[in-house]
Every structure is written in structure tokens, then in C-alpha cells.
Amino acid sequence: MNESRQAPHRSGFASFVGRPNAGKSTLTNALVGTKVAITSDKPQTTRTVVRGIVHRDDAQLILVDTPGLHRPRTLLGERLNDLVKTTLSEVDVVAVCFPANEKIGPGDRFIVNEMAKIKRTKKVAVATKTDLATPEQIGRHLLDIQRLGGETGVDWAEIVPVSAKAGDQVSLLEDLLVGLLPEGPQLYPEGDLTDAPEEILAAELIREAALDGLRDELPHSVAVVVEEMGLREGRPEDKPLLDIHANLYVERDSQKGIMIGPKGARLRKVGTEARKQIEALLGTPVYLDLHVKIAKDWQRDPRQLRKLGF
Known part of the structure; x- marks a missing residue:
């Protein structure tokens, strides 16, 4: 038998x-x-399904980043949960993340119960943030994850501890996920890192910068819409400049004041931070024009939700 036969592409x-x-x-x-998916210590910062693409010689792994599943309190919350459920029934593997530095709680059980309803999809459990936990904590955590699977009828294909921050076991997780994919050709061209349109990526990065350092009352109330984005005309080819005009929407006057800050200082800081991130991602100098607007109680208003892209 010929042993050197290449493994099939997945x-x-x-x-x-x-x-x-x-x-x-x-x-x-x-x-x-x-950086393709925004990270923030505020819950509910991810709203668009941003796909990250891992290119390998033997495989292409497309990561679909969903909003965190949670018990909905607003119409926005319900839309986010619907988005998660439709996504999950369409993917090949779902990896459930359980932070190793926190005990498994009702929120985790709610998610795993939801997962149990999706029969066809393979399920992996990931103990995240292991850099923040002791070896004993991690050991207990892994046993708790296994027990939770047993109690909810979810059969874990794998249970893996990782630390994305420290880089521990990230490549092992990648190999495991790839091993669970079906055989098939490349789905995206080489070099693509995400299929999210650039406007969405820019809006996400502006939103991340806007949320940074904010007190708890604001995060869910911030939406960003990129109104216009394009290369400035009449510039020499070796000196392009990308113009981005974006609106930050909040729900109330008081939030508008917080977002702008004394003499506009906070909004300027948000602009500088977001511009650096967008330039790094797109590789082009950026002129960013930001305005803060009020969309009253938009999270509960279907018309406004549609306008803001939900």
C-alpha cells in the first residue's frame, strides 16, 4: 500500500x-x-458574524464568530440569539468556550442546552483563559465541562484547554478543528482573512475603540454605521488616503455627552485609536470623520434596528 499518499484537503x-x-x-x-473579530471586556460587543479564515496546505478552516448567546432582554437581544441559532445549524463544528478562571454557571448551562438541540453539528468544548487559572482549577474545570455534557446530552468530540493570550495549545485546537471538517476544496482565495466587507470591519473597530474604558451603562447602547468610505480623489497613486465618514449612535443625550467627553477629548481619542487599527488592517492611511448621533431607544425599535443593520 502506498503510504505517501497525500491526506485529502479539508x-x-x-x-x-x-x-x-x-x-x-x-x-x-x-x-x-x-485582528478580524473585535475583542472587548464588555459583553455583547460582537454583533456581526465576522468570519476569520485559517489557510493551510491541507485545509481551510473558516471561523464564524457569533454574538455571545444570552437570555434576551431586548429586541436586539432576541435578534442576536436568532442569529446565533441559524449560524449554528449551518456550520460543521461548534466549539463552546468556558473560561477556566470562572466556575460553570447557569449561562453556560443555558448555552449547552441550546447546543443539545442542534443534532448534526459536531461539538467541541474549549476551556479558555487557562493563563488565568491554576493547574488544579483547570483540572476541576475540565471535569465540570465533561459532567455538563453528560447532564445535557451533549457528546463532546474533544475537550481542550487553551490560552489564546499566551498562545498555549492554540495550534493543537486548530488541528482538532481541522480534523473534524469534511473533505473539500478551498472555499476562499488564498490571502483572504475575512469575508466581512471593509465597511463592517471599520465600523467594528470604531465601536471597539468607542467602548474602550467606558462605564457599564453605555456598551449595549452604541451602534456604529459607516456612511461613506472611499479613496480620496486626485491623490498620487503612491500616497492614497481613505476617507471614512461614520456615525456613532447612542440612545440618550446623557450618553452623547459621555461619548464626546469634555471639549470633545474622548471622541478625538476614539478617532485616533480606531484610525490606527483600521490603517493596520487595511494597510492604507485613513482620514476618519466621526459624529455622535442620538437614536432614541434603538434597541427596542424594529425600524431603528433595521436602519442600524440588525
Whole structure:
């Protein structure tokens, strides 16, 4: 028998789920090797399904980053949960993230119960943030994850401890996910890191910068819409400049004041930070024009939700 026969090429979709702030986006970024999904310590920062693409000679792993599943309190929350459920039934593998530095709680059980309803998809458990836990904690955590699977009828294909921050076991996780994908050709051209349109990526990075350092009352109330984006005309080819005009929407006057800051200082800082991130991602100098607008109670208003892209 010829042993040197090449293994078949695999390709498919994997999705990380978990309660908010379980380390899903950080893991996506660690696997793809560049920043495609925004990371923030505020729950519910991921709203668009950003796909990160891991290219390998033997496989193409497409990561679908979903919003954190949570018990919905607003219409926005319900839309996000629907988005998660439709995504999960369409992917090949779902990896559920459980932060190793926190005990498994009702939120995790809620998610795993939801997972149990999706029969066809293979399920992997990932103990994230192991750099923040002791070996004893990690050991207990892995046993708790196994027990939770048993109690909810979810059969874990693998249970893997990783630290995306420290880079521990990230490549092992990648190999395991690839091994669970179906055989198939490349689905995206080489060099693509995400299929999210650039406007969405820019909006996500602006939103991340806007949330940085904010107090708890604001995060869910911030939406960003890129109104216009294009290369400035009349510039020499070796000196392009990308113009981006974006609106930050908040729900109330008081939030607008917080976002702008004294004499506009906070908004300027957001602009500088977001511009650096967008330039790094797109590789082009950027002129960023930001405005803060009020969309009253948009999270509960279907018309506004549609306008803001939900």
C-alpha cells in the first residue's frame, strides 16, 4: 500500500460560542493571526458574524464568530440569539468556550442546552483563559465541562484547554478543528482573512475603540454605521488616503455627552485609536470623520434596528 499518499484537503466552517466575554473573539484572532473579530471586556460587543479564515496546505478552516448567546432582554437581544441559532445549524463544528478562571454557571448551562438541540453539528468544548487559572482549577474545570455534557446530552468530540493570550495549545485546537471538517476544496482565495466587507470591519473597530474604558451603562447602547468610505480623489497613486465618514449612535443625550467627553477629548481619542487599527488592517492611511448621533431607544425599535443593520 502506498503510504505517501497525500491526506485529502479539508474545508469547512467552525463557530465559537459561549456566554459573553468567554474569549471567543480573542481565540478567533489567535487562530487567524490578525485582528478580524473585535475583542472587548464588555459583553455583547460582537454583533456581526465576522468570519476569520485559517489557510493551510491541507485545509481551510473558516471561523464564524457569533454574538455571545444570552437570555434576551431586548429586541436586539432576541435578534442576536436568532442569529446565533441559524449560524449554528449551518456550520460543521461548534466549539463552546468556558473560561477556566470562572466556575460553570447557569449561562453556560443555558448555552449547552441550546447546543443539545442542534443534532448534526459536531461539538467541541474549549476551556479558555487557562493563563488565568491554576493547574488544579483547570483540572476541576475540565471535569465540570465533561459532567455538563453528560447532564445535557451533549457528546463532546474533544475537550481542550487553551490560552489564546499566551498562545498555549492554540495550534493543537486548530488541528482538532481541522480534523473534524469534511473533505473539500478551498472555499476562499488564498490571502483572504475575512469575508466581512471593509465597511463592517471599520465600523467594528470604531465601536471597539468607542467602548474602550467606558462605564457599564453605555456598551449595549452604541451602534456604529459607516456612511461613506472611499479613496480620496486626485491623490498620487503612491500616497492614497481613505476617507471614512461614520456615525456613532447612542440612545440618550446623557450618553452623547459621555461619548464626546469634555471639549470633545474622548471622541478625538476614539478617532485616533480606531484610525490606527483600521490603517493596520487595511494597510492604507485613513482620514476618519466621526459624529455622535442620538437614536432614541434603538434597541427596542424594529425600524431603528433595521436602519442600524440588525
